[in-house]
Each structure stands twice: as structure tokens, then as C-alpha cells.
Amino acid sequence: MRDATLSDVERLGAFDEAERTFQMTEDAFRIFYDQTARAVWVYLARTTGDDRLADDLLQEAFYRFLRTRTTFENDDHRRHYLFRIATNLVRDHRRRPRKDDGRMDEALEGLAVDEDANVGDRAVQRIDLTRAMGRLKKRERSLLWLAYAQGFSHEEIAGLLGLKTASLKALLHRARKRLVALLGNPRQSGERL
Amino acid sequence: MRTECPREADVVAAVLDGRWETTDEGLKTHAGHCEICRDVVAVASLLSVDQEQTRRDVHVPAAGQVWWRAAVRARLEAAHRAAQPLTWLHGIAGACAVGLAWTVAGMAWPSIRDAASWVSTQAWGVDSRVGDVAVLVAAVVQKSLPLAFVAAACLVLVPVALYFALSDD
Numbered sequence: 001m002r003d004a005t006l007s008d009v010e011r012l013g014a015f016d017e018a019e020r021t022f023q024m025t026e027d028a029f030r031i032f033y034d035q036t037a038r039a040v041w042v043y044l045a046r047t048t049g050d051d052r053l054a055d056d057l058l059q060e061a062f063y064r065f066l067r068t069r070t071t072f073e074n075d076d077h078r079r080h081y082l083f084r085i086a087t088n089l090v091r092d093h094r095r096r097p098r099k100d101d102g103r104m105d106e107a108l109e110g111l112a113v114d115e116d117a118n119v120g121d122r123a124v125q126r127i128d129l130t131r132a133m134g135r136l137k138k139r140e141r142s143l144l145w146l147a148y149a150q151g152f153s154h155e156e157i158a159g160l161l162g163l164k165t166a167s168l169k170a171l172l173h174r175a176r177k178r179l180v181a182l183l184g185n186p187r188q189s190g191e192r193l
Numbered sequence: 194m195r196t197e198c199p200r201e202a203d204v205v206a207a208v209l210d211g212r213w214e215t216t217d218e219g220l221k222t223h224a225g226h227c228e229i230c231r232d233v234v235a236v237a238s239l240l241s242v243d244q245e246q247t248r249r250d251v252h253v254p255a256a257g258q259v260w261w262r263a264a265v266r267a268r269l270e271a272a273h274r275a276a277q278p279l280t281w282l283h284g285i286a287g288a289c290a291v292g293l294a295w296t297v298a299g300m301a302w303p304s305i306r307d308a309a310s311w312v313s314t315q316a317w318g319v320d321s322r323v324g325d326v327a328v329l330v331a332a333v334v335q336k337s338l339p340l341a342f343v344a345a346a347c348l349v350l351v352p353v354a355l356y357f358a359l360s361d362d
Contacts, residue, residue, distance in 0.1 A: 021267045026260055033256035038248040045247070058253060063263045126246065129239050148237035149244040151209045153202065173196035173229070180232045183239070 022066040033062065036079055039150065040086050046149075047090050047141045049134050057093070061086045083150070084160045087142055132182035140175035147172055198229040208237040286358035290351050301343050308337045 024032070040061060045054035064085045072078045133141050139161070146152045146160065158168040198204075200223055207216040213234065224230040315329050334341075 021271075022263070026257075029260055030256040033259060037253045037256070037259075038251055039244070041251055041253050042244050042247045045251075046243070055254075059259060059262060062259050063266060066260075066263050067267065125239065126243050129243055144236060145240060145244075148205060148233065149209075149240040151205055154197075169197045176232050176236055179236055183235070 023068055023070070024066070029066065032075075032078060035075075036082055037062070040082060043083065043142075043145055043150065044086055044090065046130075046133060046145050047087075047138055048093065049130075049141075053093065057086065057089045061089055064089075080152075080156060080160065083146065083152075087146075087160050090138060090142065128183060132179055135182050136175060136178060139171070140178065143168070143172050143175050144179060148176075195229060198227050198233075200224075200227070200230060201233055204230045204233050205237050208234060209241050211241075213238070282358070286355060290355060294347055294351065297343055297347060301340055304337070304340050308333070308340065311336055 022029070037058065041054050041058050044057045044061070045051050048054060048057070061082060065082050068081070070081060072081065133144075136144070142161065143157060146157045147154070152160070154165055154168055154172070157163075157172070158165045161168065163171070200220065203220055204224055207213045207220060213221075224234050312329075312333055315332065
């Protein structure tokens with residue numbers, strides 16, 4: 001079978017064709033992307049513990065979002081749908097065998113401790129948080145991030161993760177307790193947090 | 194054991210909006226006594242600060258770049274989908290060519306058998322004279338000329354047919 005490759009001319013054609021293929025115009029996409037991309041990236045990075053993977057999943061998430069045929073009621077609906085795609089991508093990735101469990105440590109290298117005391121304290125806090133999050137299951141990270149960084153309601157998170165609200169509340173409670181314990185009791189993780 | 198508090202949503206909203214310090218004393222007092230809300234304040238404060246700082250630091254690709262990549266990928270996938278029926282066509286053309294070759298071989302088989310029989314007859318009758326070998330070879334060539342034509346036709350026509358069948362244009 002011949003390989004499916006595109007010439008430069010075809011690439012230009014793809015650009016013209018995109019607005020017919022995708023569910024929103026380029027201008028609308030730019031606005032939506034600027035509003036959501038960073039939040040989605042942080043969610044992906046904190047949930048997977050891998051910045052490079054977050055880069056890849058971000059592109060994939062927006063691609064899937066653009067290709068969807070779903071009709072959105074409003075911007076909140078759009079945003080929730082995007083986070084659902086991101087959650088599914090993380091879940092799909094979770095099912096694959098992990099090649100490297102040390103990615104969370106690599107992520108820590110990017111969090112440089114500043115000389116300034118306040119900034120330094122905050123950086124240390126972030127390092128502690130990153131390490132503690134790294135000790136949690138990916139689903140627990142998703143739950144905590146969606147609830148306490150994104151501010152999604154229990155019902156919204158249950159919808160995103162495909163759980164019953166009652167189960168979600170129990171899981172969220174357990175995840176929260178674990179994170180608090182890890183942050184407050186370094187010995188639990190076997191190292192300083 | 195309690196796993197939720199009815200005021201949790203208010204606490205989360207206050208922390209994420211950055212107004213926990215200035216929120217009403219009632220909510221703060223509640224959080225001081227409620228174990229769940231105390232944990233929620235601790236976790237939400239850390240996560241929201243981390244999110245804000247990371248959002249500031251992170252460099253995501255520009256919207257135009259993401260749009261461009263998505264457009265090219267969509268086009269590529271469309272090309273791939275369009276190529277799938279062609280793959281089937283290739284398979285069918287290949288199978289037809291094999292079937293045609295098999296049929297031609299079947300049709301030519303009596304001629305081959307006759308030629309082989311004639312050759313063996315001549316071979317038994319040949320004596321040691323060298324001149325007879327040349328006669329034998331000439332006779333074999335003459336006898337199997339139709340077969341050679343068929344084989345040559347197959348060799349020429351099948352690739353030509355395949356070229357037209359598989360050509361992208």
C-alpha cells in the first residue's frame with residue numbers, strides 16, 4: 001500500500017480545508033485555546049507526572065476536540081468536554097505499560113528553588129506537592145486536580161470520569177486524606193516531602 | 194465516617210477565587226472545626242497555587258501551531274482513509290493476475306505435454322551425431338513457439354496491466 005503523505009501544496013490545502021473539517025473556526029479556536037490550553041497542560045502534567053507526555057497529550061486532546069461532532073451548549077460545556085478528552089487520554093496512557101517511573105523526579109528538576117525566601121518557600125512547597133502527588137494513583141491525582149485546582153463540582157467530575165457521584169465522593173475523600181497525610185507526614189512516603 | 198461536607202463547595206470556591214483570607218468568618222470558623230473542610234483548604238490552597246505558578250511558567254504551543262498540526266493530520270488521515278479502498282483494489286488486481294496466469298497455463302498445458310512427448314520421442318531416436326542435436330533444438334523451438342508466445346505475452350501484459358491497475362493517477 002502506498003504511504004499517505006502530503007506534499008507542500010496538499011498541506012496548504014489542508015489548512016484551507018480545516019475549517020470545514022473541524023467543529024469551530026480558527027478564530028474561535030484561538031480564543032478557546034488561549035483560555036484553556038495552559039490549564040489542560042497543567043492538568044495533564046500533574047496527572048501523568050510527565051511534562052513531555054503532557055505536551056503530546058495536549059496536542060492530541062485539542063485534535064480530538066476539533067474533530068468531535070458534539071454540539072456544545074456553552075463555553076463551560078466545551079471546557080468540560082475538553083477535560084473529559086484529556087482524562088480519557090491519561091486513562092488510555094495509564095493502560096499502557098510504563099517505560100519510566102522516574103518521570104516525576106524529572107519534573108522536579110524543573111522546579112528550581114529561588115534565592116528569595118518567599119519564592120523559595122513556595123518552590124519547596126511545590127516540590128513537596130509534586131512528590132506527594134507522585135505517590136498517589138493517577139486517578140487520585142485526576143480527582144484532586146479537577147476538584148481542587150479546576151474547581152469542578154462532584155457531579156461534573158463524576159461525569160468526566162464515568163463514576164457515580166456517591167463513589168466519586170468516597171474516592172475523593174480517600175485521595176484527599178492520602179495527600180494530606182503525605183504532605184504532613186513525610187515518613188509515610190519514606191523521604192522528606 | 195463522613196466523606197463530604199455541605200460547605201465544601203463554598204470553601205473550594207473561596208480558595209480558588211483567591212478570597213479565602215477575606216471570606217466571611219463563619220466559613221473560616223466552620224473550616225476550623227470541620228476536618229473535611231480543613232483538609233480541603235489545605236489541599237485546594239496548594240493545588241491552586243501550584244496551578245497558577247505552573248500556568249505562568251509553562252510554554253504551550255501557539256494556537257496557530259496546534260491548529261496547523263491538526264489540519265495537516267486531518268488531511269493525512271483523510272488521505273489514509275481514501276487509500277484504503279485502493280489497497281483492496283490492489284489485492285483484487287493481484288488475485289486476478291494470478292488467476293489469469295493459472296488459466297493461461299491450464300490452456301497451454303496440452304501444448305506443453307505434446308511438446309514434451311515429441312521431445313522424448315525424438316530423444317530416443319537420436320543417435321550420436323552432433324548435427325542431429327541442432328535439428329532437435331530447432332524442432333523443439335519450433336514446436337514450443339506458441340507456448341513461448343503465451344509466456345512472453347504474460348511477462349509483458351501482466352506488468353502493464355498491474356501498472357495501470359495500481360497507478361495512483
